[in-house]
Amino acid sequence: MVRMAGRRLLFAAPILLVVTFGVFAVAAASPFDPVKAYAGTAGLTASQENLDQLRANLGVDQPLVERWWHWLTSAATGDLGDSSVMRQPVTDVITERLGWSVLLAVTAFLVAILLGTSLGVLAARRQGGWLDRAVSSAAYTLEAAPAFWLGLLAMWFFALRLGVLPAGGLTDTDSDVITLGQVVTHLVLPAAVLGVSQLPWFFLYVRQGVADALEEDPVRGARARGLSDRTVLLGHALRSGMLPTLTLIGSRVPELITGALLVETVFSWPGIAAATVQAATSVDFPLLAALTVLATAAVLAGNLLSDLLYGLADPRVGFDG
Secondary structure (H helix, E strand, O other): OHHHHHHHHHHHHHHHHHHHHHHHHHHHOOOOOHHHHHHHHHHHOOOHHHHHHHHHHHOOOOOHHHHHHHHHHHHHOOOOOEEOOOOEEHHHHHHHHHHHHHHHHHHHHHHHHHHHHHHHHHHHHOOOOHHHHHHHHHHHHHHOOOHHHHHHHHHHHHHHHOOOOOOOOOOOOOOOOOOHHHHHHHHHHHHHHHHHHHHHHHHHHHHHHHHHHHOOHHHHHHHHOOOOHHHHHHHHHHHHHHHHHHHHHHHHHHHHHHHHHHHHHHHOOOOOHHHHHHHHHOOOHHHHHHHHHHHHHHHHHHHHHHHHHHHHHOOOOOOOO
Protein backbone atom coordinates (compact mmCIF):
# COMPACT_ATOMS: atom_id res chain seq x y z
CA MET A 1 0.00 0.00 0.00
CA VAL A 2 2.79 2.43 0.93
CA ARG A 3 4.77 1.61 -2.20
CA MET A 4 1.73 2.15 -4.42
CA ALA A 5 0.95 5.48 -2.76
CA GLY A 6 4.58 6.52 -3.18
CA ARG A 7 4.53 5.68 -6.89
CA ARG A 8 1.33 7.66 -7.33
CA LEU A 9 2.91 10.68 -5.65
CA LEU A 10 5.89 10.47 -7.99
CA PHE A 11 3.58 10.38 -11.00
CA ALA A 12 1.49 13.23 -9.58
CA ALA A 13 4.38 15.69 -9.53
CA PRO A 14 4.90 15.91 -13.33
CA ILE A 15 1.14 15.92 -13.88
CA LEU A 16 0.75 18.95 -11.63
CA LEU A 17 3.66 20.69 -13.39
CA VAL A 18 2.03 20.18 -16.78
CA VAL A 19 -1.35 21.31 -15.46
CA THR A 20 0.01 24.53 -13.98
CA PHE A 21 1.90 25.37 -17.15
CA GLY A 22 -1.23 24.65 -19.17
CA VAL A 23 -3.22 27.05 -16.97
CA PHE A 24 -0.74 29.87 -17.58
CA ALA A 25 -0.64 29.11 -21.31
CA VAL A 26 -4.42 29.13 -21.68
CA ALA A 27 -4.75 32.26 -19.54
CA ALA A 28 -2.09 34.04 -21.62
CA ALA A 29 -4.09 33.25 -24.79
CA SER A 30 -7.34 34.42 -23.21
CA PRO A 31 -9.06 37.48 -24.72
CA PHE A 32 -9.65 38.87 -21.22
CA ASP A 33 -7.22 41.56 -20.08
CA PRO A 34 -6.17 41.15 -16.42
CA VAL A 35 -5.14 44.81 -16.20
CA LYS A 36 -8.58 46.08 -17.28
CA ALA A 37 -10.26 43.60 -14.95
CA TYR A 38 -8.10 44.82 -12.05
CA ALA A 39 -8.57 48.52 -12.83
CA GLY A 40 -12.31 48.24 -13.36
CA THR A 41 -14.05 51.43 -14.43
CA ALA A 42 -10.94 53.46 -13.60
CA GLY A 43 -9.17 51.74 -16.47
CA LEU A 44 -11.51 53.42 -18.96
CA THR A 45 -10.00 56.86 -18.27
CA ALA A 46 -6.47 55.79 -17.30
CA SER A 47 -3.57 56.73 -19.56
CA GLN A 48 -1.60 54.11 -21.42
CA GLU A 49 1.40 54.90 -19.25
CA ASN A 50 -0.58 54.12 -16.09
CA LEU A 51 -1.94 50.92 -17.61
CA ASP A 52 1.59 49.84 -18.56
CA GLN A 53 2.80 50.55 -15.05
CA LEU A 54 -0.08 48.55 -13.61
CA ARG A 55 0.72 45.71 -16.00
CA ALA A 56 4.30 45.70 -14.72
CA ASN A 57 3.16 45.78 -11.08
CA LEU A 58 0.90 42.77 -11.68
CA GLY A 59 3.71 40.95 -13.48
CA VAL A 60 1.62 40.21 -16.57
CA ASP A 61 4.12 41.96 -18.82
CA GLN A 62 6.62 39.14 -18.35
CA PRO A 63 6.98 36.22 -20.78
CA LEU A 64 4.77 33.18 -20.20
CA VAL A 65 7.52 30.85 -19.04
CA GLU A 66 8.96 33.45 -16.70
CA ARG A 67 5.56 34.08 -15.07
CA TRP A 68 4.95 30.36 -14.66
CA TRP A 69 8.40 29.68 -13.18
CA HIS A 70 8.14 32.59 -10.76
CA TRP A 71 4.76 31.35 -9.51
CA LEU A 72 6.00 27.75 -9.28
CA THR A 73 9.12 28.55 -7.26
CA SER A 74 7.12 30.80 -4.94
CA ALA A 75 4.40 28.16 -4.50
CA ALA A 76 7.07 25.60 -3.55
CA THR A 77 7.91 27.79 -0.55
CA GLY A 78 4.25 28.20 0.41
CA ASP A 79 3.73 31.60 -1.22
CA LEU A 80 0.85 31.32 -3.70
CA GLY A 81 0.96 35.02 -4.51
CA ASP A 82 -1.76 37.64 -4.34
CA SER A 83 -5.10 37.51 -6.10
CA SER A 84 -5.58 40.58 -8.26
CA VAL A 85 -9.35 40.18 -8.47
CA MET A 86 -9.92 39.42 -4.76
CA ARG A 87 -7.28 41.92 -3.59
CA GLN A 88 -5.93 39.52 -0.98
CA PRO A 89 -3.42 36.66 -0.73
CA VAL A 90 -4.42 33.52 -2.62
CA THR A 91 -3.92 31.46 0.54
CA ASP A 92 -6.53 33.55 2.34
CA VAL A 93 -8.98 33.27 -0.56
CA ILE A 94 -8.73 29.48 -0.54
CA THR A 95 -8.74 29.17 3.25
CA GLU A 96 -11.92 31.24 3.61
CA ARG A 97 -13.86 29.27 0.99
CA LEU A 98 -12.45 25.76 0.74
CA GLY A 99 -14.01 24.48 3.96
CA TRP A 100 -17.53 25.31 2.78
CA SER A 101 -16.92 23.63 -0.57
CA VAL A 102 -15.56 20.50 1.13
CA LEU A 103 -18.56 20.41 3.47
CA LEU A 104 -20.95 20.57 0.53
CA ALA A 105 -19.07 18.02 -1.60
CA VAL A 106 -18.57 15.46 1.20
CA THR A 107 -22.19 15.70 2.35
CA ALA A 108 -23.47 15.30 -1.21
CA PHE A 109 -21.11 12.38 -1.88
CA LEU A 110 -22.32 10.57 1.24
CA VAL A 111 -25.92 11.12 0.18
CA ALA A 112 -25.20 9.73 -3.29
CA ILE A 113 -23.29 6.69 -2.00
CA LEU A 114 -25.67 5.73 0.82
CA LEU A 115 -28.90 6.36 -1.07
CA GLY A 116 -27.58 4.92 -4.34
CA THR A 117 -26.32 1.78 -2.60
CA SER A 118 -29.54 1.21 -0.68
CA LEU A 119 -31.74 1.65 -3.73
CA GLY A 120 -29.40 -0.47 -5.85
CA VAL A 121 -29.56 -3.39 -3.42
CA LEU A 122 -33.36 -3.21 -3.18
CA ALA A 123 -33.71 -3.02 -6.97
CA ALA A 124 -31.32 -5.96 -7.52
CA ARG A 125 -33.19 -8.07 -5.00
CA ARG A 126 -36.43 -7.78 -6.99
CA GLN A 127 -35.34 -7.25 -10.58
CA GLY A 128 -38.22 -6.26 -12.80
CA GLY A 129 -40.38 -5.22 -9.86
CA TRP A 130 -42.10 -1.89 -9.52
CA LEU A 131 -39.30 -0.40 -7.39
CA ASP A 132 -36.64 -1.54 -9.86
CA ARG A 133 -38.51 -0.08 -12.82
CA ALA A 134 -39.36 3.18 -11.09
CA VAL A 135 -35.90 3.91 -9.68
CA SER A 136 -34.10 2.78 -12.85
CA SER A 137 -36.25 5.10 -14.95
CA ALA A 138 -35.58 7.97 -12.58
CA ALA A 139 -31.84 7.23 -12.61
CA TYR A 140 -31.62 7.31 -16.39
CA THR A 141 -33.56 10.57 -16.41
CA LEU A 142 -31.32 12.17 -13.79
CA GLU A 143 -28.22 11.18 -15.78
CA ALA A 144 -29.27 13.67 -18.46
CA ALA A 145 -30.36 16.43 -16.06
CA PRO A 146 -27.78 19.21 -15.48
CA ALA A 147 -27.02 19.99 -11.85
CA PHE A 148 -27.90 23.66 -12.24
CA TRP A 149 -31.33 22.74 -13.66
CA LEU A 150 -32.00 20.44 -10.72
CA GLY A 151 -30.93 23.25 -8.40
CA LEU A 152 -33.28 25.77 -9.94
CA LEU A 153 -36.15 23.26 -9.86
CA ALA A 154 -35.50 22.40 -6.20
CA MET A 155 -35.24 26.08 -5.29
CA TRP A 156 -38.55 26.85 -7.00
CA PHE A 157 -40.40 23.95 -5.37
CA PHE A 158 -39.00 23.80 -1.81
CA ALA A 159 -38.08 27.46 -1.26
CA LEU A 160 -40.50 29.49 -3.35
CA ARG A 161 -43.56 27.30 -3.62
CA LEU A 162 -43.55 25.42 -0.30
CA GLY A 163 -41.34 27.81 1.66
CA VAL A 164 -39.91 25.03 3.83
CA LEU A 165 -36.22 25.60 3.02
CA PRO A 166 -34.09 28.69 2.36
CA ALA A 167 -33.33 29.53 -1.27
CA GLY A 168 -29.62 30.07 -0.82
CA GLY A 169 -26.76 31.57 1.11
CA LEU A 170 -25.22 30.37 4.34
CA THR A 171 -27.29 32.29 6.87
CA ASP A 172 -30.70 33.93 7.07
CA THR A 173 -30.98 37.36 5.48
CA ASP A 174 -31.65 39.04 8.83
CA SER A 175 -28.71 37.37 10.62
CA ASP A 176 -25.05 38.35 10.69
CA VAL A 177 -24.00 35.42 12.88
CA ILE A 178 -23.23 31.96 11.50
CA THR A 179 -24.86 29.28 13.63
CA LEU A 180 -24.86 25.50 13.26
CA GLY A 181 -28.63 25.41 12.81
CA GLN A 182 -28.56 27.93 9.98
CA VAL A 183 -25.68 26.14 8.23
CA VAL A 184 -27.49 22.81 8.39
CA THR A 185 -30.75 24.31 7.14
CA HIS A 186 -29.07 26.12 4.24
CA LEU A 187 -26.99 23.04 3.40
CA VAL A 188 -29.98 20.75 2.84
CA LEU A 189 -31.00 21.91 -0.64
CA PRO A 190 -27.56 22.28 -2.29
CA ALA A 191 -26.26 19.02 -0.78
CA ALA A 192 -29.42 17.15 -1.79
CA VAL A 193 -29.28 18.50 -5.34
CA LEU A 194 -25.59 17.70 -5.76
CA GLY A 195 -26.06 14.26 -4.19
CA VAL A 196 -29.03 13.42 -6.40
CA SER A 197 -27.05 14.49 -9.48
CA GLN A 198 -24.37 11.90 -8.58
CA LEU A 199 -26.78 9.20 -7.40
CA PRO A 200 -27.65 7.50 -10.75
CA TRP A 201 -24.17 6.10 -11.33
CA PHE A 202 -23.90 4.58 -7.84
CA PHE A 203 -27.40 3.12 -8.10
CA LEU A 204 -26.82 1.58 -11.53
CA TYR A 205 -23.40 0.16 -10.60
CA VAL A 206 -24.64 -1.35 -7.34
CA ARG A 207 -27.79 -2.72 -8.95
CA GLN A 208 -25.86 -4.45 -11.72
CA GLY A 209 -23.08 -5.62 -9.43
CA VAL A 210 -25.41 -7.14 -6.83
CA ALA A 211 -27.63 -8.68 -9.51
CA ASP A 212 -24.59 -10.39 -11.07
CA ALA A 213 -23.33 -11.49 -7.67
CA LEU A 214 -26.66 -13.15 -6.85
CA GLU A 215 -26.09 -15.47 -9.83
CA GLU A 216 -22.56 -16.49 -8.79
CA ASP A 217 -21.83 -19.97 -7.44
CA PRO A 218 -20.66 -18.84 -3.95
CA VAL A 219 -23.92 -16.97 -3.38
CA ARG A 220 -25.98 -19.88 -4.65
CA GLY A 221 -23.99 -22.14 -2.33
CA ALA A 222 -24.79 -19.86 0.61
CA ARG A 223 -28.48 -20.14 -0.21
CA ALA A 224 -28.17 -23.92 -0.51
CA ARG A 225 -26.71 -24.04 3.01
CA GLY A 226 -29.94 -22.53 4.29
CA LEU A 227 -28.72 -19.03 5.05
CA SER A 228 -31.39 -16.35 5.21
CA ASP A 229 -32.01 -14.06 2.27
CA ARG A 230 -30.84 -11.09 4.33
CA THR A 231 -27.52 -12.77 5.16
CA VAL A 232 -27.00 -13.86 1.55
CA LEU A 233 -27.82 -10.42 0.21
CA LEU A 234 -25.85 -8.28 2.66
CA GLY A 235 -23.11 -10.67 3.66
CA HIS A 236 -22.24 -12.18 0.27
CA ALA A 237 -23.86 -10.52 -2.75
CA LEU A 238 -23.41 -6.93 -1.57
CA ARG A 239 -19.72 -7.32 -0.81
CA SER A 240 -19.02 -8.92 -4.17
CA GLY A 241 -21.26 -6.53 -6.05
CA MET A 242 -19.75 -3.44 -4.43
CA LEU A 243 -16.24 -4.08 -5.77
CA PRO A 244 -16.84 -2.44 -9.18
CA THR A 245 -18.55 0.46 -7.42
CA LEU A 246 -15.38 1.29 -5.45
CA THR A 247 -13.61 2.22 -8.68
CA LEU A 248 -16.46 4.62 -9.43
CA ILE A 249 -15.56 6.86 -6.49
CA GLY A 250 -12.41 8.19 -8.11
CA SER A 251 -13.97 8.63 -11.53
CA ARG A 252 -16.83 10.70 -10.10
CA VAL A 253 -14.55 13.26 -8.42
CA PRO A 254 -14.20 15.49 -11.54
CA GLU A 255 -17.98 15.44 -12.03
CA LEU A 256 -18.45 16.16 -8.33
CA ILE A 257 -16.17 19.20 -8.54
CA THR A 258 -17.92 20.51 -11.64
CA GLY A 259 -21.35 19.90 -10.14
CA ALA A 260 -20.32 21.57 -6.89
CA LEU A 261 -19.25 24.71 -8.74
CA LEU A 262 -22.62 24.90 -10.50
CA VAL A 263 -24.63 24.16 -7.36
CA GLU A 264 -22.65 26.71 -5.33
CA THR A 265 -23.42 29.34 -7.95
CA VAL A 266 -27.14 28.55 -8.03
CA PHE A 267 -27.53 28.56 -4.24
CA SER A 268 -25.00 31.34 -3.53
CA TRP A 269 -23.05 28.93 -1.36
CA PRO A 270 -19.84 30.67 -0.11
CA GLY A 271 -17.42 28.12 -1.58
CA ILE A 272 -14.75 28.47 -4.22
CA ALA A 273 -17.16 28.67 -7.17
CA ALA A 274 -17.36 32.45 -7.26
CA ALA A 275 -13.59 32.72 -6.85
CA THR A 276 -13.05 30.27 -9.71
CA VAL A 277 -15.33 32.15 -12.09
CA GLN A 278 -13.81 35.51 -11.23
CA ALA A 279 -10.28 34.14 -11.53
CA ALA A 280 -11.04 32.75 -15.00
CA THR A 281 -12.77 35.85 -16.38
CA SER A 282 -10.19 38.22 -14.88
CA VAL A 283 -7.18 36.07 -15.86
CA ASP A 284 -6.01 36.06 -12.26
CA PHE A 285 -2.92 33.90 -12.82
CA PRO A 286 -1.98 33.06 -9.19
CA LEU A 287 -5.53 32.27 -8.05
CA LEU A 288 -6.42 30.39 -11.23
CA ALA A 289 -3.30 28.24 -11.01
CA ALA A 290 -3.82 27.46 -7.31
CA LEU A 291 -7.48 26.46 -7.80
CA THR A 292 -6.61 24.28 -10.80
CA VAL A 293 -3.85 22.51 -8.90
CA LEU A 294 -6.26 21.98 -6.02
CA ALA A 295 -8.87 20.41 -8.32
CA THR A 296 -6.26 18.22 -10.03
CA ALA A 297 -4.92 17.04 -6.68
CA ALA A 298 -8.47 16.14 -5.62
CA VAL A 299 -8.93 14.04 -8.75
CA LEU A 300 -5.62 12.22 -8.21
CA ALA A 301 -6.48 11.63 -4.56
CA GLY A 302 -9.88 10.24 -5.56
CA ASN A 303 -8.28 7.75 -7.95
CA LEU A 304 -5.81 6.67 -5.28
CA LEU A 305 -8.65 6.25 -2.76
CA SER A 306 -10.55 4.04 -5.22
CA ASP A 307 -7.56 1.74 -5.67
CA LEU A 308 -6.92 1.54 -1.92
CA LEU A 309 -10.56 0.72 -1.16
CA TYR A 310 -10.65 -1.92 -3.90
CA GLY A 311 -7.48 -3.52 -2.57
CA LEU A 312 -8.76 -3.56 1.01
CA ALA A 313 -12.12 -5.00 -0.03
CA ASP A 314 -10.61 -7.70 -2.25
CA PRO A 315 -7.46 -9.33 -0.78
CA ARG A 316 -6.77 -10.94 -4.16
CA VAL A 317 -5.76 -7.53 -5.50
CA GLY A 318 -2.13 -6.76 -4.77
CA PHE A 319 -1.16 -3.21 -3.87
CA ASP A 320 2.36 -3.60 -5.14
CA GLY A 321 1.61 -5.51 -8.31
